[in-house]
Amino acid sequence: MKRNLLIIGILCVMFASCQNKTQTNESAQQNQDNQVVNTIMERRSIRKYKPQAVERDKMDLILKCGINAPNGQNKQSWEVRIVDNPELLNAMKEAMAKGHPDLSAEMVKGCFRNAPTMVFIARDPAYDFSAYDCGLLAENMVLSAWSMGIGSICLGSPVRFLTDNAECHPLLEKLGFSEGYELSLCVGFGYPDESPAAKPRDWDKVKYID
Ligand SMILES: Cc1cc2nc3c(=O)[nH]c(=O)nc-3n(C[C@H](O)[C@H](O)[C@H](O)COP(=O)(O)O)c2cc1C
Known part of the structure; x- marks a missing residue:
């Protein structure tokens, strides 16, 4: 009798653990099929682009995703400007290099990473x-772009290069931001010409607190 109870107990434990495994496999499978999760996990910053600018109808969709991001009190405390005119992008690169004679012109001009479509936020x-x-606006743009096969790169350095010298002021004015608005982030978009590997992330920075 005791032996039978023991066998039943063992079978129950085996069954429960089997159920658990099936559930885990099912949720893993669901995540694999989840397009949003896949896009987040597969996105990479792209620093080499094909020359053609992103089509404006595609950019429109990316921009709509951007402004649909969560934002404090729905104040939409941003303004967004898109430049895909290579002449204007080149003028910006020249001005940034001229405004920073202390730095290598090549390095400064490369700060857009040659993205053919630049978004200034x-x-x-x-x-x-x-x-x-x-x-958050930038992240929505970056992720929606990736889901459409379009690469991107968030860029902090051109914010500094464009704002800390007089050489670039006329070009900043051309972007026509409202009085008092400050350039916060630049994001380059284009068709990727490289497939970089994922950069490691530190899971130790994340903790559940019980
Ligand atoms: C606020 C911000 C500023 C960044 N500035 C630059 C930059 O100036 N130049 C650059 O090459 N990458 C820049 N990056 C891209 C990061 O280097 C990149 O996101 C990070 O190395 C992780 O790589 P991954 O995006 O491929 O996962 C910036 C990213 C963020 C979010």
Whole structure:
């Protein structure tokens, strides 16, 4: 009798663990089929692009995804400008290099990573959370672009190169941001001409607290 109970107990444990495994496999399978998760996990920053600019109808969709990002109090404390005119992009590169004679011109001119479509995002400094709003807007754009086969790169260095010298001021004015708005982030878009490997992330930075 005791032996039979023991066998039943063992079978119950085996059955439960089997069920658990099936559930885990099922949820893993569901995640594999999840397009949003796949896009997030497969996205990479792209620093080599094919020359053609992203078609404007595709950019429109990417921009709509951007402005549909969560944002504080729905203040939409951003303004967005898109430049896909190579002459204007080159003028910006020249001006940035001229404004930074202390740095290698090649390095400064390369700060757009040769993305053929550049998006300039400005924030309203009157709102404390506007930098987060801009970051979330950028992330929505980057992810929607990737899901459409379009690569991107978030860029902080051109923010500095464009804003800290007089040489670039006329070009910044040409972007026509509202009075008081500050350039916060640049994002380059284009068709990838490289397939970089994933950069490692540190899972130790994440902890559940019980
Ligand atoms: C706010 C911000 C600023 C960045 N600035 C630059 C930059 O100036 N130049 C550059 O090549 N990459 C820049 N990056 C891209 C990061 O280097 C990149 O996201 C990071 O190395 C992780 O790689 P991954 O995007 O491929 O996962 C920036 C990213 C962010 C979010």
